[in-house]
Amino acid sequence: MTFQGKFFVEDWIHPFVHTFSDFVVESVEEIENIKNDVLSGKIKGIDIIDKAIEHREKF
DSSP states (O other): OEETTTEEOTTOOOHHHHHHOSOOOSSGGGHHHHHHHHHHSOOOOTHHHHHHHHHHHTO
């Protein structure tokens, strides 16, 4: 991702995608590397939105 036409960030992930996703992969092949985590990991609940709002309101 390039910001303002001059600042390149190689591994940038949009904050909404990063925050609300349990896992982010760049290709289908990467799923093999995380499949055990996906099957055994804790999934984020909808309360993540409420927590984000509470955090934001502190500032």
